[in-house]
Amino acid sequence: MRKKDIICIICPIGCKITVSGEESRIDSMEGHTCKRGEGYAKDEFIHPVRILTSSVKVNNGKKQLIAVRSDKPVPKELLLECMEEIKRAEITAPIKCKDIVIKDILGTGINIVATGCDI
Amino acid sequence: MLDIKCDVAVIGGGPAGLAAAIAAKKEGADRVLIIERDSSLGGILQQCIHPGFGLTYYNEELTGPEYAGRFIDEADKLGVEVMLNSMVLEISPEGRIVCVNSENGMTCVDSRSVVLAMGCRERTRGNIMIPGTRPSGIYTAGSAQRLINRQNGMVGRKVVILGSGDIGMIMARRLTLEGAKVAAVIEIMDFLAGLTRNKVQCLDDFEIPLMLSHTVTGIVGHERITGVYAAEVDNDKKPVKETEQFIECDTLLLSVGLIPENELSRGSGVQICPITNGPVVNQYMQTSIPAFFAGGNVVHVNDLVDNVSTESMIAGASAAKFAMSTLPEFKSEIIMQPGENVRYISPHKIAVADAIDDVKLYFRVKTPGSDVKITVSCNGKIILGKKAAKVNPGEMEHVMLKASDIAAVAGNFVIDVVKGA
Amino acid sequence: MYNTDVLIIGAGATGCAIARELSKYQLDIMVVDKNEDVGGDASKSNSAIIHTGYDAALGTLESELVVAANPMYDKLAQDLDVPFSRIGAILPAFTDEQFEKLPSIKEKAFKNRVYDVEYLTAEQLLKIEPNLNPEVKAGLYIPRESIIDPFLLVVALAENAHDNGVNFLLNTKVTNIITESGEIAAAETTAGTIQAKYIINAAGLYCDEIAQMVGKDEYYVNPRKGQFFILDKNTSCKVNTIVLPIPTKLTKGKLMCPTIHGNMLVGPTAEDLEDKIDKSTTSEGLSSILADVSKLVPNINIRDTITQYSGLRPNRNPEGLHIDTYEDVRNYVNLSGVRSTGLTASVAVGKYVVQTLLSIGMKGSFKADYIGIRKGIKRFNELSISEQDKLIKDNPKYGTVICRCETITEGEIIEAIHRPIPAKSMDAIKRRLRAGMGRCQGGFCGPKLLEILSRELGMPAEEVNKNCKGSYMIAGRVR
Numbered sequence A: 001m002r003k004k005d006i007i008c009i010i011c012p013i014g015c016k017i018t019v020s021g022e023e024s025r026i027d028s029m030e031g032h033t034c035k036r037g038e039g040y041a042k043d044e045f046i047h048p049v050r051i052l053t054s055s056v057k058v059n060n061g062k063k064q065l066i067a068v069r070s071d072k073p074v075p076k077e078l079l080l081e082c083m084e085e086i087k088r089a090e091i092t093a094p095i096k097c098k099d100i101v102i103k104d105i106l107g108t109g110i111n112i113v114a115t116g117c118d119i
Numbered sequence B: 001m002l003d004i005k006c007d008v009a010v011i012g013g014g015p016a017g018l019a020a021a022i023a024a025k026k027e028g029a030d031r032v033l034i035i036e037r038d039s040s041l042g043g044i045l046q047q048c049i050h051p052g053f054g055l056t057y058y059n060e061e062l063t064g065p066e067y068a069g070r071f072i073d074e075a076d077k078l079g080v081e082v083m084l085n086s087m088v089l090e091i092s093p094e095g096r097i098v099c100v101n102s103e104n105g106m107t108c109v110d111s112r113s114v115v116l117a118m119g120c121r122e123r124t125r126g127n128i129m130i131p132g133t134r135p136s137g138i139y140t141a142g143s144a145q146r147l148i149n150r151q152n153g154m155v156g157r158k159v160v161i162l163g164s165g166d167i168g169m170i171m172a173r174r175l176t177l178e179g180a181k182v183a184a185v186i187e188i189m190d191f192l193a194g195l196t197r198n199k200v201q202c203l204d205d206f207e208i209p210l211m212l213s214h215t216v217t218g219i220v221g222h223e224r225i226t227g228v229y230a231a232e233v234d235n236d237k238k239p240v241k242e243t244e245q246f247i248e249c250d251t252l253l254l255s256v257g258l259i260p261e262n263e264l265s266r267g268s269g270v271q272i273c274p275i276t277n278g279p280v281v282n283q284y285m286q287t288s289i290p291a292f293f294a295g296g297n298v299v300h301v302n303d304l305v306d307n308v309s310t311e312s313m314i315a316g317a318s319a320a321k322f323a324m325s326t327l328p329e330f331k332s333e334i335i336m337q338p339g340e341n342v343r344y345i346s347p348h349k350i351a352v353a354d355a356i357d358d359v360k361l362y363f364r365v366k367t368p369g370s371d372v373k374i375t376v377s378c379n380g381k382i383i384l385g386k387k388a389a390k391v392n393p394g395e396m397e398h399v400m401l402k403a404s405d406i407a408a409v410a411g412n413f414v415i416d417v418v419k420g421a
Numbered sequence C: 001m002y003n004t005d006v007l008i009i010g011a012g013a014t015g016c017a018i019a020r021e022l023s024k025y026q027l028d029i030m031v032v033d034k035n036e037d038v039g040g041d042a043s044k045s046n047s048a049i050i051h052t053g054y055d056a057a058l059g060t061l062e063s064e065l066v067v068a069a070n071p072m073y074d075k076l077a078q079d080l081d082v083p084f085s086r087i088g089a090i091l092p093a094f095t096d097e098q099f100e101k102l103p104s105i106k107e108k109a110f111k112n113r114v115y116d117v118e119y120l121t122a123e124q125l126l127k128i129e130p131n132l133n134p135e136v137k138a139g140l141y142i143p144r145e146s147i148i149d150p151f152l153l154v155v156a157l158a159e160n161a162h163d164n165g166v167n168f169l170l171n172t173k174v175t176n177i178i179t180e181s182g183e184i185a186a187a188e189t190t191a192g193t194i195q196a197k198y199i200i201n202a203a204g205l206y207c208d209e210i211a212q213m214v215g216k217d218e219y220y221v222n223p224r225k226g227q228f229f230i231l232d233k234n235t236s237c238k239v240n241t242i243v244l245p246i247p248t249k250l251t252k253g254k255l256m257c258p259t260i261h262g263n264m265l266v267g268p269t270a271e272d273l274e275d276k277i278d279k280s281t282t283s284e285g286l287s288s289i290l291a292d293v294s295k296l297v298p299n300i301n302i303r304d305t306i307t308q309y310s311g312l313r314p315n316r317n318p319e320g321l322h323i324d325t326y327e328d329v330r331n332y333v334n335l336s337g338v339r340s341t342g343l344t345a346s347v348a349v350g351k352y353v354v355q356t357l358l359s360i361g362m363k364g365s366f367k368a369d370y371i372g373i374r375k376g377i378k379r380f381n382e383l384s385i386s387e388q389d390k391l392i393k394d395n396p397k398y399g400t401v402i403c404r405c406e407t408i409t410e411g412e413i414i415e416a417i418h419r420p421i422p423a424k425s426m427d428a429i430k431r432r433l434r435a436g437m438g439r440c441q442g443g444f445c446g447p448k449l450l451e452i453l454s455r456e457l458g459m460p461a462e463e464v465n466k467n468c469k470g471s472y473m474i475a476g477r478v479r
Helices: A035-046 A076-088 B015-027 B043-047 B064-078 B141-149 B166-177 B196-206 B263-267 B305-323 B403-408 C013-022 C061-080 C096-111 C122-128 C150-163 C204-213 C283-296 C342-359 C385-394 C410-418 C426-433 C445-457
Strands: A002-007 A016-022 A025-030 A053-059 A065-070 A090-092 A100-102 A112-114 B002-011 B032-035 B051-053 B081-083 B087-091 B096-101 B105-116 B120-122 B138-140 B158-162 B181-186 B214-220 B227-232 B245-248 B251-254 B258-260 B292-294 B332-338 B342-346 B349-352 B359-365 B369-378 B381-391 B397-401 B413-419 C002-009 C029-032 C089-093 C118-121 C138-142 C146-148 C167-169 C174-180 C183-189 C192-201 C224-231 C255-258 C264-267 C305-313 C322-325 C332-336 C401-403
Touching: A002 A035, A002 B196, A016 A035, A025 A035, A053 A076, A065 A100, A065 B064, A076 A112, A076 B166, B002 B015, B002 B305, B015 B032, B015 B043, B015 B064, B015 B105, B015 B305, B032 B105, B043 B064, B043 B141, B051 B064, B064 B305, B087 B263, B096 C385, B105 B305, B105 C385, B120 B141, B138 B141, B141 B166, B141 B251, B141 C445, B158 B166, B158 B214, B166 B181, B166 B196, B166 B251, B181 B214, B181 B245, B292 B305, B305 B359, B332 B342, B342 B413, B349 B403, B359 B413, B369 B397, B381 B397, B381 B403, B381 B413, B397 B403, B397 B413, C002 C013, C013 C029, C013 C150, C013 C342, C029 C150, C029 C192, C061 C146, C061 C150, C061 C342, C089 C096, C089 C122, C096 C138, C118 C122, C122 C138, C146 C150, C150 C167, C150 C342, C150 C426, C174 C204, C192 C204, C192 C342, C204 C332, C224 C283, C255 C283, C264 C283, C322 C342, C332 C342, C401 C410, C401 C445, C410 C426, C410 C445, C426 C445
Parallel strands: A053 A090, B002 B032, B002 B105, B032 B081, B105 B292, B138 B251, B158 B181, B158 B251, B332 B413, C002 C029, C002 C192, C029 C167, C192 C332
Antiparallel strands: A002 A016, A016 A025, A053 A065, A065 A112, A100 A112, B087 B096, B096 B105, B120 B258, B214 B227, B227 B245, B332 B349, B342 B359, B359 B397, B369 B381, B369 B413, C089 C138, C118 C138, C174 C183, C183 C192, C224 C264, C224 C305, C255 C264, C322 C332
């Protein structure tokens, strides 16, 4: 039986929501005051995800680093492992915004793409 | 010496300047010139590689460079002219801009109207008088962000962050993801300075402790910082000596406030509001010098770049209208007065003309509150009211004044935020 | 292994002034300093005041040297291209007790041969200083009290000495001094042995440790800390002169004055310390400054402070400025107790030491080709627009402004890094050009300076220091 305290980030109220359940089943939820908050708390409990942003080394470019992001939110538990991949990566200029820097990172189907450019 | 003439000169090519330039072009101004000191456009967004931009403006969650990229593309399509690597040294009240770059040498830009979009700078250790030694390893959060994100320089490995502003929290996450250990985020107030979403995603996610009602009371270290003393503060924000503890670190980041960068504005004689430290503006974002407009953090420090864009588009459009002599004649002025629990209101005034539009008033509260009523009144009579479940100094509020509300009254407006719905 | 005629230990104001004076003679001269840059310790953390000596202890060598030095500065500042201004000082009396002290202060000034001290009425004082406490009763005016750029003074002395053949060995600590038959022979340093005919101890804070190396321990240095505030150039409450407090039995007191570049300086405290390392500012010290100076200038706006710092005066115990030679350690000159008026007296001390050396037998003929003029780095922010334009056309690096607060260009920074006594650290650039001394305190220019230093010195950014070894800026690369 898992219990998690969550601060909702959907709006500035920041409701404190407590969710109880197992793996991917929610038994109870209290503290939420709207449907959006309920949805957020559910996702946070069952499978929290985060957009990952970082930098990748650039070769032959005007810049030393290019800003990158995950094109979809990454499972929270994989963040640090993804960072290890990103630290190892390199990309050669020219780079356009949205160019794929790491395809299908850790087999998640999520790409790490450039959010800046170096042309 | 190069002499240039233009219709609208925009000082700064960050989010505010870009939005203003785009709006000026769309309004029909012919020559719109952005003067930018960096080697590329985007301003501070270039180093804000994290997401959280565009939630309201584009209904998407974008990173800083992505958000800036959209405006840069649009400005380019519209034919906005740009002077990069150019530092503005002075602006005369008549709109004569002296700037310098290595290609042209000294350049004089004569513009019909000017948009001030210089953004802000960070409060320093010296400003807040932290006692102790003066070793290396003390950075403002924004400087550290520039070093890490643009100059490939890892500022340190064991970090203490003073100030729970957004920049500090964002850096806490950035540093942790890059392998540094953030020992604590220390905040003198008893509430979070920045957005709650940042506390969750930058501190809670990485189990970084937030020490509210604490401050740094001393810096230790001779060559490089080796640690800080931190203590609890009392109700007067004075450190309580008995609670002092030593926290080891090799880096101290300061996220203790932003100050609108108005040296150029002051130099040209623009009236500055002592509370915001930015120009006094009306709903056209027009300053005390009729040809000068302003938008973005140079006017007041914003939390969301989306608001900067909206506000700056008004500044740019108004500057274009002024340049084309189509800005309406003002008959009178209504002053916005901060009332109970309101720190400041932007714009400071409403210029009343024959034809008037709705006006969005932005304001910040002084202290947090929950279940409050926000009212706009004139001569003691409430003309507008709304409820809010929660208000925070770190999150900008707004009320929408209808043109009819404005036209109907004679007198200054007061915004109050009181407890009890 | 080095070989020189005269070895000067210490590259602060005193050491550099001695070096410059000696460089007028045909001698091989070397200056060593443990720090990575010239500028010493106390010489770079003081009130930047060039004193008249009006209040020096009567009949002392210190009084003689300061009084002699003050008038030299007009020509010196011009020759060495150092910002300097005779703004004058006032000594206002607010209580009857203070008022009654005025005649004895004036008399002491007279005895110190500072004749141009005048009485001023309250109206006259308030006219010069509108922000002075209006309860002032009367006061004294000391017209030749002046302000200078202390960093540039020492850099200029050093550069001029270098131009005239003096060698500077920085990052070099003296570990021992070798004598042979009661005469100086050599100094052992972290950079090797330096054979020298004469050694001059101008080591300030560490002059007692050097003296002990030749067996002299008649005194010790007890550092006296002085904390200071610097206020923003735009601060609402300014003064025009050096506003001095009437001294009490305990202390000379805390003053407020403009700096040569337009900031306000407030302080110093006077705290005796055990060790020579503690340069921290303290909240108690800073509060005491505010409390005391508010009595002089009630509307002082301390919230306009942009930085605070502290300096250690190399106080000597027993007190007093001494320039000693010894029968049993020949060809050695020991300087101790050089503090408070050390910056001012430096130029006179330089000449005094040269005379001392000549009197103990140093031989050296005058240089016909000695150049007493030194030009500083051309300052972009001091030029007219057309001069600026021309400068950039000649060298485009002057068209890139790096320090926005003080309008300092890349061209000036590059020059500072490549001058004969190069600026190789963040603080070395700061002292020479003021980049980082503005209201943003290096927030904007710092990262750019780091880049420029790394590029110009051909070293990775991780190896660039703020000042001394170990004060790294960057822990490593991100990628």
